[in-house]
Amino acid sequence: MTRDKAANTIGTNELSRRSFVGAMASTAAALGLGRCDLLAKNTPLMKKADRYRPNVLLIVADQHKADVMGNAGHPVVKTPRLDRLAESGVRFDRAYCQDAICVPSRTSFMTGLYPRTTGCVDNPNKPPHHDKLFPLQQVFQRNGYRTGCFGKRHLPHIGELALGWDRSATTISPKLDPSDENYTDWVTERGQLDAHKRDFGGSHDADLMSHITEVREENRTSTYATDKTLEFLKECKDEGKTFFCWTNYIFPHQPYTPLQKWIDMYPPEKTELPESVSEPLENLPPEMQSWRRNTQRPWNLSAAAKDHDLYRRYVAYYYALTSEVDACVGRIMDGLDRLGLSDDTIVIYTSDHGDFVAAHGMVEKCALGHNVYEDTLRVPLIVAWPKRFLEGAVNKSLVELVDLYPTLMDLLDLKRPKDAPELPGKSLIPSLTENKPTGRKYAVSENWNQATVITERYKLGVWIDPGPIPKYKRRDNRERFPDQLFDREKDPLELKNLIDDPKYTSVRKELRAYLDEWSDSTPNTGKRQYVSNWVSRQER
Numbered sequence: 001m002t003r004d005k006a007a008n009t010i011g012t013n014e015l016s017r018r019s020f021v022g023a024m025a026s027t028a029a030a031l032g033l034g035r036c037d038l039l040a041k042n043t044p045l046m047k048k049a050d051r052y053r054p055n056v057l058l059i060v061a062d063q064h065k066a067d068v069m070g071n072a073g074h075p076v077v078k079t080p081r082l083d084r085l086a087e088s089g090v091r092f093d094r095a096y097c098q099d100a101i102c103v104p105s106r107t108s109f110m111t112g113l114y115p116r117t118t119g120c121v122d123n124p125n126k127p128p129h130h131d132k133l134f135p136l137q138q139v140f141q142r143n144g145y146r147t148g149c150f151g152k153r154h155l156p157h158i159g160e161l162a163l164g165w166d167r168s169a170t171t172i173s174p175k176l177d178p179s180d181e182n183y184t185d186w187v188t189e190r191g192q193l194d195a196h197k198r199d200f201g202g203s204h205d206a207d208l209m210s211h212i213t214e215v216r217e218e219n220r221t222s223t224y225a226t227d228k229t230l231e232f233l234k235e236c237k238d239e240g241k242t243f244f245c246w247t248n249y250i251f252p253h254q255p256y257t258p259l260q261k262w263i264d265m266y267p268p269e270k271t272e273l274p275e276s277v278s279e280p281l282e283n284l285p286p287e288m289q290s291w292r293r294n295t296q297r298p299w300n301l302s303a304a305a306k307d308h309d310l311y312r313r314y315v316a317y318y319y320a321l322t323s324e325v326d327a328c329v330g331r332i333m334d335g336l337d338r339l340g341l342s343d344d345t346i347v348i349y350t351s352d353h354g355d356f357v358a359a360h361g362m363v364e365k366c367a368l369g370h371n372v373y374e375d376t377l378r379v380p381l382i383v384a385w386p387k388r389f390l391e392g393a394v395n396k397s398l399v400e401l402v403d404l405y406p407t408l409m410d411l412l413d414l415k416r417p418k419d420a421p422e423l424p425g426k427s428l429i430p431s432l433t434e435n436k437p438t439g440r441k442y443a444v445s446e447n448w449n450q451a452t453v454i455t456e457r458y459k460l461g462v463w464i465d466p467g468p469i470p471k472y473k474r475r476d477n478r479e480r481f482p483d484q485l486f487d488r489e490k491d492p493l494e495l496k497n498l499i500d501d502p503k504y505t506s507v508r509k510e511l512r513a514y515l516d517e518w519s520d521s522t523p524n525t526g527k528r529q530y531v532s533n534w535v536s537r538q539e540r
Contacts, residue, residue, distance in 0.1 A: 053412050054385065055236070055345040056140070056244045058404075059332065061325050062102065062152060063253035063365065064351035066095070066378040068322050076272075077319050078265060081330030082382065085349060087392045089384025090432050095399040096443045096454060097353045100376040101367045102154050102253075104447065105352040105401065110135045110155065112405025112423045114446070117523045120156055121448045122367075129525055130159040134420045136405060137164050140244035143414045148232040151225030151248030153177045154352075167235075169228040171221040171250055183224045192219045203255035208314040208363050209298035210256040217259055221250050226328040230335045237339045249328065252321035252355065254298075254364050262320035268313040274359045276493045277311060283495060284360060285481050287369025292361050299363060311358045318357055343386050346411075350401065351379040359493070368475075371447040372461030372484050373494055377454075389432040397437040398454065400444070403428050424522065442514050449477060453515045459486045459494070460511035485511075 066072060069079045071086035072093070098108040103123040104115045111118055111133040119127040127133060137147045138160060148167045155162040157176055170179035187196050195214040203209045217223060229247045236243040251258075281289045295302045304310040329349065336342045354376040356362035365376045381399060383389065402425035408414065410427040430436040443454040452461040461484040463477040485499040485508055498504045 053143075053145075053242055055242055055341060056145075056408060056412075057332070057336070057345055057347045058136075058244075058246045059249075059329060059347070059349045060106075060246070061249045061252065061322075061349075061351045061380075062154075063251075063353060063355045064322065064325070064380055065354035065357055065375055066093075066351075066380050068252075068319065068357065069380060071382075072380065076266065078323055079326040081326050081333060082349065082380075085329065085333065085347065085384055086382050088386060089347070089382055090390050090393045090395055090435065092381040092383070092399045092428075092431070093394055093396045094443075095350065095379050095381035095401065096377050096445055097351075097379050097401050098445050099447045100353040100365055100371050100445065101447055102352050103156060106153075106155055107133075107161065109350075109352075109401040109404050110137075110161075112136075112402050112409075112425055113421060114402065114424060114444070114522055116446060117421065117424075117525055119525055121446070126156050126158045127161065130156065130161050132419065132421065133161065134416060135161055135164070136408070137244065137246070139409070139414055139416055141166070142417075143412070144242065145244045146236055146239075146241040147244050147246075148229070148236075149179075149246045149248070150228040150232065151221070152250045153179075153246070153248055167232055169224070171225055171248075181228070183221055186224060187215075187219055190219050192216065195219075196221075199255050199257040203257055204298045206255075206298060207300055207310045208256070208304060209254045210310075210314045210317045212260055212263065213257040215257075217261070220259070220324070222324055222328045225249060226331050229332055233332075233335055233339055233341065237341060247332065249325050251325050252318050256314055256317035256321060258317050258320035258324060262323050263316065265323060266316040266319040268309065268316040271312040271316040271319075273308060273311055273315065274357070274493075276360050276495060277308070277358050278305070279360050279495060283497065285369045285477060285484075286475070288360065288362060288366055291363075291366055291369070301361060301363065305361065311361075314363060315358050318355060346383070346385045346408075348384075348404065349380060349382045350404075353377070354379055367447070370461070371445055371450040372452045372459065374459075374488070377445050377452065383428070383432055385432075390435055393435045395431045395435055395438070397431070398440040398443045398456065399428065399431075399438055400425060400440070403438070407432075421523065442511075442518070444515070444518055449475070451515060451519075453511045453518070455511065457487065457489045458507050458511060459488060460484070460508060460515070462512070462515060 068074055068077050069082050070077060071083040071091060097105045099105045099115045099121060101123055104120045107118050107120040108115050115121045118133055119125060140147050141164060147165045149165045150169050151171050153162055153170060154177060163178060168179040169181035170177035171183040174182045187193050192215050199213050199215060203211055225247055229245060232245055281292055291299055292301050294300060336345055353365055355364055356375045359375045406423045406425045407428040411429055426438055426440060431438055441455060445452050449466040450461050450463055452459060463483060466476060483499050484497050485504060486494045487498060
């Protein structure tokens with residue numbers, strides 16, 4: 001265990017339980033209530049025979065950049081329902097994913113383990129010890145919850161990682177995402193399969209994969225995931241079942257194919273681009289440079305560099321998709337209210353990773369080329385539970401998505417198998433109830449070729465040996481490009497690499513020392529997927 005973890009990890013222990021009880025008592029006093037009035041029904045800390053457990057609704061968008069929300073201060077994007085959710089709970093301003101690629105990130109937060117431990121560091125990876133990872137749905141089922149999963153689950157198709165749900169419906173290929181029901185059959189019955197295929201196949205012929213959809217609003221993947229979620233919530237209400245529901249939206253991930261009604265909110269010709277859209281190529285890692293030079297659709301960034309209207313359309317369409325997701329979240333929240341479930345449901349909103357949204361002149365996440373930039377590593381995270389957690393609080397301390405798993409275990413007193421691996425994350429209960437700092441000094445994110453350590457001010461990205469990965473990705477950036485060090489206080493856009501600046505030698509050494517310590521102490525059970533070798537240019 002690292003010094004940081006030893007000093008700060010809360011996990012499932014008496015300290016966090018006492019903090020929760022104390023916070024509830026303080027909240028009760030502030031509301032003019034007696035301690036028992038607030039805790040008698042709500043606390044998971046009561047005797048087992050009387051224990052009350054709330055429902056849990058986890059809503060995950062795909063590729064939602066952290067600051068593209070009204071509640072995060074975005075000057076243009078309209079997200080009224082996410083704003084309302086943030087007003088009713090705690091928004092974590094600096095939450096980071098553990099890998100800026102879909103499947104590894106989802107596998108990580110659903111198991112509470114780092115990618116190197118699960119063995120899933122890239123989308124095609126199949127964890128070698130999948131039967132020992134115990135994803136959330138398995139744990140909730142073992143503890144008497146009814147489980148439902150709707151939308152783009154996108155976990156490794158192996159063993160019980162993606163399975164084990166009481167009810168499920170997928171919006172991607174059933175072969176990749178086995179489910180009881182699937183969107184393909186549903187949209188075919190509605191006569192719009194071809195329009196859907198145009199979005200998810202024909203969009204490869206569009207500039208920056210951006211075009212207006214022909215799928216009607218009532219037939220969208222987001223509508224389908226929302227409808228199935230509402231059906232599940234009603235079933236649980238009618239049957240008196242406590243539930244864990246995971247709802248997943250494909251958007252605002254590419255293809256950027258919004259409805260016209262949402263585009264009308266963000267006219268492309270009026271869309272402003274980020275300051276770094278024309279960042280010099282030499283600043284960027286090799287694969288990102290290649291993307292910026294690309295002339296072929298869909299990622300014809302060379303054309304976009306000459307015609308910024310292409311960038312503007314992509315950004316406007318991304319905003320439009322974000323507002324579509326927001327509206328769907330609103331439908332679910334209205335459903336909770338209508339069913340009388342709001343007070344008894346913990347709602348979590350987050351994303352598996354972000355999107356460049358034209359920062360650094362880039363589109364989507366360019367998973368091949370980096371795992372360091374704020375645009376793709378930092379994600380939205382809002383957690384709400386009426387009358388139990390703080391309302392309208394913003395917590396600015398470092399959070400990792402692996403913290404969600406131990407928080408739910410701790411809060412709900414859920415039991416895991418005795419042979420389950422140790423959880424590296426922190427319980428967020430003190431932050432949710434008292435807005436206390438998480439105590440996390442460092443956050444870490446790692447994919448197959450770059451690992452990054454993040455502090456309150458600095459960020460260090462280190463290239464690593466990619467190991468035996470697919471041939472088309474077999475590029476070792478350790479010989480081609482320096483490591484990356486950013487001072488985010490002075491350079492929030494991450495434009496100036498300070499890795500060779502002697503003024504920052506002590507910072508580089510400190511972050512590198514922590515990364516080495518983290519690497520040594522974090523189980524690397526996925527060794528056959530890649531080789532974690534930290535020898536970089538600066539250390540030779």
